[in-house]
Amino acid sequence: SSSSSSFSVSHENNANVSLKSKFCTKRLFDLGIGILAASIMALTPSEADATRVEYYATVGEPSCELNYVRSGLGYCDVFVGFGVEAPRGELIDVHYTARFGDGTVFDSSYKRARPLTMRIGMGKVIKGLDQGILGGEGVPPMLVGGIRKLQIPPALAYGPEPAGCFSGDCNIPANATLVYDIKFVRIYSGNRK
Template sequence: MTWQMPPIVQFTTQARPHTTRARTMSALSASFRIAASPVVSSSRRAGSSSRRAAAPARASAGSDEKKVSSGRREAVAAAVLAAAALSQAAPALARGLPEFECTGEVTTGASGLQFCESVVGSGITPSKGSLIKAHYTGRLLDGRVFDSSYSRGSPLTFKVGVREVIAGWDEGILGGEGVPPMKVGGKRVLTIPANLAYGSRGAGGGLIPPDATLKFDVELVQVL
């Protein structure tokens, strides 16, 4: 089971959880409207008319409350399944993946990004806006792998330095804030703080938690 999570700066992978919450809130709001409306109108009627009006209202409200309850259960179940998917998929995904070892000291840039070299490249250096190909493996700090281009056998292609990827990737590859640029053939370990990654929102429906520091093995394959 492989979950493809390119380190894109937009939080597109969260669309589904937001949609689920939006639908739940919409259903909840609808249940309040449906339950309240007959109560207001029936209060102006007397006797059996009031009782007859209230009965359908209770039935309708009960039906909508069941729908809302079902929606909540589905949202909670989705979150639980997402967490379970990560814990189950991580060991299988990690098997056979290269894990870079630092050959030099770990350096922290001014932004808080940490890096160390595994292999210093000998090829060309990309510039801002260059179209590049890069292999990567992304891990949480506890070692769990959440994505890897190596497992798919195809590097990620993107323009570096123009916010097509998270800020930590742009800085870690292109350089800046005390971080030297990578060269083609280079392999680097990046430890990226949350503010340069997915921030307080997290990503992947809970696969990357809020405020998570991430660790990436990055190989600069080609500048196109």
């Protein structure tokens, strides 16, 4: 039939297909797969970029073995850092990715494309972050430029109450163990309270 002949390619024509044509066909196929994947995931291009940045900023880092202290906090340094430690009460910037114990990401500064500015050691964040960054009870203080993984037990996180609740939906279940990947970006010196 004429419709089948329009889709058939003879052996002669197949031998003459240039590498450029094959490359273009592959790129078009890859582009189609990429568009299909993005539409399935319902991501805007900027969200896709943020997800990629988050992936490379946390998953691509080498793993380390957690050390546990009496409070139940687990920590390990992926990279110790080169700067100074933050004094209690100082404003600092950190990048982070927060996950549940099963690896599900529930928050990340990388998605917002800017670090979190916080006052360290003043109870403005969960206890496990204060202890994991400032140090204490067997945990060494983080240094600027350092990258640390923290496993935070419920007692140093949100405890028996759900958290991150908006309009009745809670992002963090009660008694959740949280895993943070922290990158200590900078200290705003002279802003101590």
